[in-house]
Amino acid sequence: INKCHLMVCLPRLSRVAVCGGTHGNELSGVYLVRELLKVKKGVMEKEEEQEEEEPLSVLKVLSNPRAMQQCRRYVDTDLNRCFTHATLNGLTSGTVPYEMIRSRELNAMLGPKGRSGAVDLVCDLHNTTANMGLCLIAYSDCDWICTFILKSPIKNHIPSILWESMASVTMEIGPQPHGVARSTVYTAMKAGVQHMLDWVCFFNSGTLFEGESVDVFTMIKHIDYPRDSETRNITAAVHPHLQDRDFCPLHPEDPLFQTFSGETLRYKGNEPLYPFFINECAYYEKGIFFKFIIHLYICKHIS
Structure with a gap:
């Protein structure tokens, strides 16, 4: 039986952001991004240039510094709920919650949201006290990036995908108490982030991915x-x-x-x-x- 395959060409992912500390007491992402920030930019670009013509730009961001300093989920309001278009573009008057100000700073750094100059992929790192293992939370069931990271030939590392109305791609891993860092959870998150970055390089090299079902x-x-x-x-x-x-x-x-x-x-x-x-x-x-x-x-x- 002859099978017909539809070939779809997609643009390369040149700019990726890895964000930790969106919630200041979820420490795996905080410590992982701090560790990534220690890596010299020149060394990273040199290694990437050996694999592809254009180096992958990886922006490492500590999203909520004040909440991190206080080891709290947030200072005034949940930063994760501050990225709607209304919040990002609305007028400010009187006392503005810190996270609303920070969301606009992050939007300017990574976006602006919905504009052509925005980063191609944002990976937001989170911990949960629930026994969820490591999973990806994506924006919609049309998010082809998540489906292919899940089934990447590099390493089938991530066990499940959740479709939910959240910005970008969230990497959620647990169980881990808030305000605590567990080495096993940190190591799993580090491997998950590396898997994601490896896949992006794999994709940017022009690799063809076979169509298949995703759980x-x-x-x-x-x-x-x-x-x-x-x-x-x-x-x-x-x-x-x-x-x-x-x-x-x-x-x-x-x-x-x-x-x-x-x-x-x-x-x-x-x-x-x-x-x-x-x-x-x-x-x-x-x-x-x-x-x-x-x-x-x-x-x-x-x-």
């Missing part, structure tokens, strides 16, 4: 903890049978919560779903217990 998850909703109707205090914790089972199927009637009085609350949905960010520390303030995703198989359309 992904897509986010559909999130749920909050059970709460007291009057005080709004949380009344239950993650059930022991669910804790640390990110990306594992949750079936109807499976244990979901265990109340502080000892009662088991079960999942009442009609179909199996896959929870992730289970018991993420930073989501307590946002009213999120975990997010629900469904499991998909997406065929890569580029070869």
Whole structure:
């Protein structure tokens, strides 16, 4: 049987940014970017020139210096929520939260967002207290960069992709408590970043990638903890049978919560779903217990 293959040519990725410390207490990215900043630029460019005609420009950025100094997620507001067009382009008056000011500085450095002069790929490094391993969070299911990094012939290192409305590509790895650096998590993140950069060089060299299916998850909703109707205090914790089972199927009637009085609350949905960010520390303030995703198989359309 003869198979027809569609050849699609895509522009090279000349400028890549690796950002750590968007949340100041997620330390793997903070320490990794600090380590990358120690590498002499001239040495990096010399090595890259040996592999390709045009060297890959890698910009290393510590995104939220003030939050890093205080080892806090943020100073005034979550920097990750400050990159909408309205926030970046709106008028400022009175007292402006630090992260809003910083988001505009980063936009000028890496963008401007949506302009032709923006960097080609931003890899934003994050830690989670959830047992998610290492995964990529991409902007949409049309993000061909993520799908090919996942299935790169260099090393099939990254186990899962999540499609969610987030800017650029986020590398999320856990479990790791916030404000703590674990060597195993740091090493895995370092390997993931190197894998991503290796793939970019591989792609820029003109390598052809065969089309194939990609195993992904897509986010559909999130749920909050059970709460007291009057005080709004949380009344239950993650059930022991669910804790640390990110990306594992949750079936109807499976244990979901265990109340502080000892009662088991079960999942009442009609179909199996896959929870992730289970018991993420930073989501307590946002009213999120975990997010629900469904499991998909997406065929890569580029070869």
